[in-house]
Structures are given as C-alpha cells and as structure tokens.
Amino acid sequence: MALGGYRAEVAPGHEFELAVRLVEGAGIAAIRHIHEPLINAIMAPQSCAQHQQILEEHLQRRGYADGKVVSQGEGKYRLWYGHQEQPLVSIIIPTKDQIALLVACVTSLMEKTHYQNYEILIVDNNSETPEAKTWLKGIEEMQSDRLRVLRYPWPFNYSAINNHAAEFAKGDYLVLLNNDTAIIDGHWLDALLNHGLRPEVGVTGARLLYPDGKIQHAGVVLGLRGPAEHPFNEMAPEKSGYMQRLQVDQNYSVVSAACLLVRKSVWLEAGGLDETQFQVSYNDVDFCLKVRELGYLTVWTPHSLVMHEGSVSQKSLDVAKKAQKLERFRSEQDNFYRKWLPVTTQDPAYNANLALNGKGFELNTDSLMTWQPLDWRPLPVVAGWHCTQSERAYQRIIAPLNAMKAAGLVEGMSVEYVMYLTEVAKYQPESLVIQRQLSPDFQHWLERLGKVTSIFKVLELDENLARLPLSSPERNVFPGDIGKLLRDTLRRVDRVVVTTEALAEALRPQHSDIVVMSSLLTPDWQNLSSRRGMSKKARIGINSFGLRNTDMALITELIREFAESVEWVLIGPCAERIKPWLFQHLPEIETSWYPAKLALLNLDLALAPLEGAAFNIGKGTLRLMEYGACAVPVICSDVEGYRGELRVTRVNNRISCWREAIMQHLSDPEASGVLGQRLQQQVRQSGIMNVDAVKVWSKAWLAG
Known part of the structure; x- marks a missing residue:
C-alpha cells in the first residue's frame, strides 16, 4: 500500500x-x-x-x-550493471607440486582474462619436485608485481593458506582459485565483478565445468546429501536445469571456493576461512554462511566460465593417507553439523518440497518431510529406518508404524536408506527406530547423531546377531566382530525392543532398557480361512523366507520321502535339489497380498522348521500365527523361539519325530483340522494388531 x-x-x-x-x-x-x-x-x-x-x-x-x-x-x-570502477583483484592460487596443472592455470589466466587490473598470488605449500621448485624460483626471480610467489611452509591447511595469502593481497577484491582450474572464457572475471561490485553482494561464484565439458559446480544446496552438495553435477552444459537455473544469475546460500570472488572488506569482516574447524573441507560453505549472517548476498553466475578438474591431489593417495583423510573429513563434517545443522534444513535457495537425499531438485514424495502446516505438533513423530528384507521390515517397522498412525497415536515415516543428518534435523522426529543395523559406518553415523541431536534412539532386534553362525550369509552384511558391533550399537541407543523374553535375557547384561514386544499380525489377517481337503492328496505348506539352509535341512529328506503321497507347496527361496519334489512353488509373494494368497493355497498342514541355535531365540511365533490365521494346523520345531501357548504340534528336531508328527496329522484329518481351528481362535483373540496392542508398541518406541 x-x-x-x-x-x-x-x-x-x-x-x-x-x-x-x-x-x-x-x-x-x-x-x-x-x-x-x-x-x-x-x-x-x-x-x-x-x-x-x-x-x-x-x-x-x-x-x-x-x-x-x-x-x-x-x-x-x-x-x-555497467560499473565504472575497475578495482585491483588479487587472485590466490594455493599449490604444491603438480606443476603441469599450475602452469596451465596461470597461463590460461594471463592469456585469456579480459579484465586486466589483477595480481596473481601463487601460494606454495612445500613443493618437493625439482620441476616445481625450479618453476616457482623462476617466477620469484622475475620480481613481477602482477605475478608473485608466497611461501606457506607449514602442513597443508587450505583455510590457513588462503588466509595467509589474503594478508599480502593488495587488491580490494580477492579471488580464491584452485590450481587445477583453467580459464575457458576471457570474461570470467568481468562476470564475477558484475555482481561483486554491487554493495549488497558479498560473494560471487563461477560456473565450473569438468574437462569433458559437463557441469561440476552450479551453486551449492545446503543439506543436500549431507551438510551441502552440488546439484546438477555432471549434467550437460547446454541443459537449462530445474526452472532454468543453469542459465541465469541467481542468489545461492553457498558457492564453491574452487573459484570464488569476495570483497576484501567482507572477507575481513567475516574473519576469512576458519582454519581451526575447517582446515580442508566445508571452509567455503562455512564462509558463505558467515557472510550471509552479515547480511550480504551470495550470487552464482553461469556467465563466469571456468574449467575445474577436481580433487586431483587426492587421486594418488595411499591407503594410510586415505584413512587419515576420511577421519579428518568426518571430523570437519561433525564440526559443521554442530555449528550449522539447523541452518542446513532451510536453504532459501531450495524449495522445502524438494528432496535432500537425491541428485538435487527432485520432488520429495513424503509429505511429512515437506508440508507441515502447523507450527506445533499434535502427535509425536517417529522415523523408522528398516532393513532391506521386505518381510522383516514390514513385520517390525512398517506395519506397526502404519497401525500407530491409523490409530492416531503418532505421525511418522519409514525408510530403508541411511538418512542424512540434515534429513533427520529437518524431520525432527521425537524417536528414531532402527532395525538390525550394526556396520562400522552405522556406528559412526549413530555416534555423530548423538553429538548433534537429542533424538530418542530405539534398536529393533528379532535375532541374537552376536551368535550368527560363521556360515551365515549375513556375515557379509555385518563384517568383523559382530559381538563387538552389537555391543557398540547397544551402547549408543536409548532402548532396545526385542521379540522374545529369551532374547531380552541374552541382551540384558549389555543394556538396561529392554522391552519385549511380540510380533503381531496386521488386521488383514483377521477374517481369513483355508478350505481343507480340496485335493486328493494332503497339501502341506512351508514358507522358507527367513529360514537358513540348516533350518530347511531338518525336513529336506522328508520332502523327498512324502513327495508321492502329499502335495508340497513351498513359498520362498528353494534349493535346486528340492524343486523336483514340489507340487507348487511360489518364489515371491507381494507382502500386501500374502495373507489372502496364503489362505487361497488351501493348505491342510504347515511345517515350520527352525534350528535350535542361539541366534534363533528371538525368532518369535509370527510365522505360526500366519498359518493359524488361515486355520491351518502347524507342526514346528520345539525350540525356544517357538515355545508358548499357541496350540501347535512341537517336535524334537530329529527326522523320526518330524516323520511321526506328519503321519499323525495325515492319519486323522478331522482331528488335525480341529487343531487348526483352535489355533485360529487363539490368533484372532490375541495375535492381531489392535488399538490396545499398538498403544503398548508405541510406548516402547517413545521416550518415557
């Protein structure tokens, strides 16, 4: 108005x-x-x-x-803008050895740069090769005002090197330029100054291309794939990008220091690069954010065109140096999270409806990660990180969380990828529920999470992973000392939720807060039933998902032995030697279709073999209840995980015991059917998720 x-x-x-x-x-x-x-x-x-x-x-x-x-x-x-000023620009190029790259950088700069009021400061960080020493000495002997060599004789510290050079810079503007760059367009510096001379602009960044011409840098998005990352990476340069952003000048929060122009007064006001917390990584991100806090804009322009090879000095590192580099990188990333984590979730140059875990400028399909219309939360929020095994993930994370949401107890989402800390910070869950994660990388992620957030962390376990047999393929998923990995994970979580009391007892010496929450069937198991006697031969079913070779070995001989007198129906993975004896094999069933599909198989009997090993004590009776929901009688192994009040036939894991139990059920189909009906009654009374059950489960996932 x-x-x-x-x-x-x-x-x-x-x-x-x-x-x-x-x-x-x-x-x-x-x-x-x-x-x-x-x-x-x-x-x-x-x-x-x-x-x-x-x-x-x-x-x-x-x-x-x-x-x-x-x-x-x-x-x-x-x-x-048509600026009339032509201030002196000091171009700072840190270097060590790599003389071919440095010569190409300096030569292209001096030959192609249209803007002429500049000086070049080459900052040598302990070059060792004879050719580098000779070339740098020759430049020094020239005693040129335009091209100078400064010495930084201390250990490599990118921030300190540039700060050191800035003290000797005569220009009103500084350009930070990597030694593995080359000038492509002579107007690169004019394009940077076009915005850099505006009083409201503090920092200006260039468009960087790889040697093959593809995009290397076109601005930096906060929170993308971690603290901050480049969108449009490796995109063809002629592409327009999301909303034409590859083609137009625009404000960003951060640009890359591989080629960055800043007014020297702004540099000094912001305190230069942080040479303590960000010696090598994230110093440019930190610097741009400091400049932003001072009230200045950061502008990226596609009209300043520079070639940048990228990370050349890191490509020939030996194993020990790579390990040191990784440790240093993680430390500086932790420093960044501690300082800027809340800021990374709200980049004004990036729409909140766009994903942080992809290439950039991709739609985020989870509404809880995007649109939250209330400035308060009516319900606690839970984030579930489940394993990649779909059945196990569905039973212990996806289905319970969906039931809690349907009951109006929580809001939440579940993922099967490692969430970046910026995603966690943006989502701000009260509780993070983690399923079966033990790897060393996960240990570091969990430790870092504890440093920068106070989120309540819950570990969901359904097996004693510390007792996995040496032959188990899951050994490849959890390399090294699994027992130590499990202890380390237990030490870093606030609560452990397990499937059985036996598993809880095994873990109690290592954690003080363990809750037993038996697996339950989802409501779509409520009104199912199989039709018995639909075939001339008895139909006997086995679900092999989650079973190991040693479990199936308990009944393999019986499958061969009864192949002529029954119809074997196998759901799940199948060894080649068993296939000739099967009547029906269903390698996969979509999780959401499984209840109805199991009922339609019209089984007369089901077998649930399970090896009596320590790692199986958390197995739980969910598989038995699935058969029971369809009124299918069950013969199962008499092991810790399958013991309880369910009306099933439990047998010793000797082949003779299995044979005898099968023959008893086959000899009296009517009595066998009654056992199935009684099992179904039990399941419907206490084995289905209802509001009361999920209330208990939600309390196990939330603090308090």
Whole structure:
C-alpha cells in the first residue's frame, strides 16, 4: 500500500513491476518464499520487451546509469550493471607440486582474462619436485608485481593458506582459485565483478565445468546429501536445469571456493576461512554462511566460465593417507553439523518440497518431510529406518508404524536408506527406530547423531546377531566382530525392543532398557480361512523366507520321502535339489497380498522348521500365527523361539519325530483340522494388531 500498489499503465506486466518495486523499496528480505502451493494456474504469456524495460528502469533508479538488460528468452534476463570502477583483484592460487596443472592455470589466466587490473598470488605449500621448485624460483626471480610467489611452509591447511595469502593481497577484491582450474572464457572475471561490485553482494561464484565439458559446480544446496552438495553435477552444459537455473544469475546460500570472488572488506569482516574447524573441507560453505549472517548476498553466475578438474591431489593417495583423510573429513563434517545443522534444513535457495537425499531438485514424495502446516505438533513423530528384507521390515517397522498412525497415536515415516543428518534435523522426529543395523559406518553415523541431536534412539532386534553362525550369509552384511558391533550399537541407543523374553535375557547384561514386544499380525489377517481337503492328496505348506539352509535341512529328506503321497507347496527361496519334489512353488509373494494368497493355497498342514541355535531365540511365533490365521494346523520345531501357548504340534528336531508328527496329522484329518481351528481362535483373540496392542508398541518406541 505504501508503494502505491499496481500501476495500471504497465499492465499486463503489473505484477512483475510491483515485485521489482518492492525489492527496491523494502529490500530483498521483503519477498518471502511460501513453500505451500497456493494457486494452480496456467501462466499468461510474458512480454519480454516489457519486462526488459521494467528492469532497465529499475537499474536507472538504483543509480546504474550505464546498466543494461539482455533478454535470454522468456523469463530469463541478464542484468549488466555497467560499473565504472575497475578495482585491483588479487587472485590466490594455493599449490604444491603438480606443476603441469599450475602452469596451465596461470597461463590460461594471463592469456585469456579480459579484465586486466589483477595480481596473481601463487601460494606454495612445500613443493618437493625439482620441476616445481625450479618453476616457482623462476617466477620469484622475475620480481613481477602482477605475478608473485608466497611461501606457506607449514602442513597443508587450505583455510590457513588462503588466509595467509589474503594478508599480502593488495587488491580490494580477492579471488580464491584452485590450481587445477583453467580459464575457458576471457570474461570470467568481468562476470564475477558484475555482481561483486554491487554493495549488497558479498560473494560471487563461477560456473565450473569438468574437462569433458559437463557441469561440476552450479551453486551449492545446503543439506543436500549431507551438510551441502552440488546439484546438477555432471549434467550437460547446454541443459537449462530445474526452472532454468543453469542459465541465469541467481542468489545461492553457498558457492564453491574452487573459484570464488569476495570483497576484501567482507572477507575481513567475516574473519576469512576458519582454519581451526575447517582446515580442508566445508571452509567455503562455512564462509558463505558467515557472510550471509552479515547480511550480504551470495550470487552464482553461469556467465563466469571456468574449467575445474577436481580433487586431483587426492587421486594418488595411499591407503594410510586415505584413512587419515576420511577421519579428518568426518571430523570437519561433525564440526559443521554442530555449528550449522539447523541452518542446513532451510536453504532459501531450495524449495522445502524438494528432496535432500537425491541428485538435487527432485520432488520429495513424503509429505511429512515437506508440508507441515502447523507450527506445533499434535502427535509425536517417529522415523523408522528398516532393513532391506521386505518381510522383516514390514513385520517390525512398517506395519506397526502404519497401525500407530491409523490409530492416531503418532505421525511418522519409514525408510530403508541411511538418512542424512540434515534429513533427520529437518524431520525432527521425537524417536528414531532402527532395525538390525550394526556396520562400522552405522556406528559412526549413530555416534555423530548423538553429538548433534537429542533424538530418542530405539534398536529393533528379532535375532541374537552376536551368535550368527560363521556360515551365515549375513556375515557379509555385518563384517568383523559382530559381538563387538552389537555391543557398540547397544551402547549408543536409548532402548532396545526385542521379540522374545529369551532374547531380552541374552541382551540384558549389555543394556538396561529392554522391552519385549511380540510380533503381531496386521488386521488383514483377521477374517481369513483355508478350505481343507480340496485335493486328493494332503497339501502341506512351508514358507522358507527367513529360514537358513540348516533350518530347511531338518525336513529336506522328508520332502523327498512324502513327495508321492502329499502335495508340497513351498513359498520362498528353494534349493535346486528340492524343486523336483514340489507340487507348487511360489518364489515371491507381494507382502500386501500374502495373507489372502496364503489362505487361497488351501493348505491342510504347515511345517515350520527352525534350528535350535542361539541366534534363533528371538525368532518369535509370527510365522505360526500366519498359518493359524488361515486355520491351518502347524507342526514346528520345539525350540525356544517357538515355545508358548499357541496350540501347535512341537517336535524334537530329529527326522523320526518330524516323520511321526506328519503321519499323525495325515492319519486323522478331522482331528488335525480341529487343531487348526483352535489355533485360529487363539490368533484372532490375541495375535492381531489392535488399538490396545499398538498403544503398548508405541510406548516402547517413545521416550518415557
């Protein structure tokens, strides 16, 4: 209202004109980005000539008498401010050895750069090769004001090297430039200064290309795949990118220090690069954020074109140095999270509806990671990180969480990938439920999570992983000392939820807060039933998902022995030697279809073999209840995991005991059917998830 609203005389460009005037009159902070979609409409055709005129008048009012606007097509405009100043620019190039790269960088810079008021400061960090020493000495002997060599004789510290050079820089502007770069377009520095000379701009970044011409850097997005990452990486340079962002000048929160221009006064005001916390990594991200906090803009321009090979010095590292590099990188990443984690979840240059775990500018399909209309939370939020085994993940994470949400107890989501800490911080769950994760990388992730957040961490276990047999293929998933990995994980979580009391007893010496929560069937198991006697031969079913070779070995001989007198139905993986004896084999069944499919198999009997080993004590009776929900009688191993009140036939794991039990059921089908019906009654009474059951489960997942 204060600015007079729309100007009718500039219609149809009145909305665009008002936006420009608002920025002029109240500053760019007056314009805020609302992440929620407010209107769905077809955009009216835009008048490029009218917009161009509005922008040129804007430049004139701002005092840029020589400013001009170049149209690059509808909705794309390049503002050339027409600065008259030509300040001295100090170009800082840290280096060690790699003389071929350095010579190419300096030569291309001096031969191609159109802007001439610059000096080059080569900062040598203990070069060792004779050719590097000779070349650098020759430059020093030239005693050129334009090309100088500075010495940094201490251990490598990228931040300290640039800070050291800045002290000797004579220019009003600094350019940080990697030694593995080369100038492609002679107007690269003019394009940086076009924005860098604007008083509201603190930092300007260039468009960097790999030697093959693909995009290496086109701005940095906070929170993308960790603390911050490059979108559009390896995209073809002629592509326009999301919303044409590869083609136009724009504000970013961060740009890369591989080629970065900053006003020296801003550099000093921000304190330069942090040479204590960010010696090698994230120093440019930290610096740009410090500049942003001072109130300056960071601008990325595609019109400053520089080739950047990237990470050349790291490609020839030996194993020991790579391990040291990884440890240092993780330490600096931790430092960054401690300092900036909340900031990384809300990058103003990135829409909240876009994912943080992909390549960048991809839609996030989980609404809880995007649109949260309330500024308070009516329900606690749970994030579940489940293992990749779909059945196990469904039983212990996905189905319980869905049931809790349906009952109005929690909000939440489940994923099977490692969530970046920025995703966790953005989602802000009260509780993080983790299933069967023990790897060394997970240990580091969990330790880091504890350093930067106070989220309640719950570990879900359904097996005694410390007692996995040496022959188990899961040994490849949990390399090294599994017992130590399990102890380390237990030490870093707040609570452990297990499937059986036996597993709880095994773990209690290592953790003080263990809750037993038996697995339950989802409501879609409630009203199922099989039709018995539908075949001339008895149909006997086995679900091999989750079973090991040693479990199936208990009944393999019996499958061969009874092959002529029964119809064997196997669901799941099958050894080649068993296939000839099967009547029906279903290698896979979609989890959501499994209850109905199992009922339609019309089984007369089901077998559930399980080796009596220590790692099986957490197995639980869920498999038995699945058969029971369909009124199928069950013969199972008499082992710790399968003991309880369920009305099933338990047998010793000797082949003679299995044979005798099978023959008893086959000899009296009516009595066998009664056992199945009684088992079904038990399952329907106490084995199905209901509101009361999921209330108990939700309490196990939440603090308190």
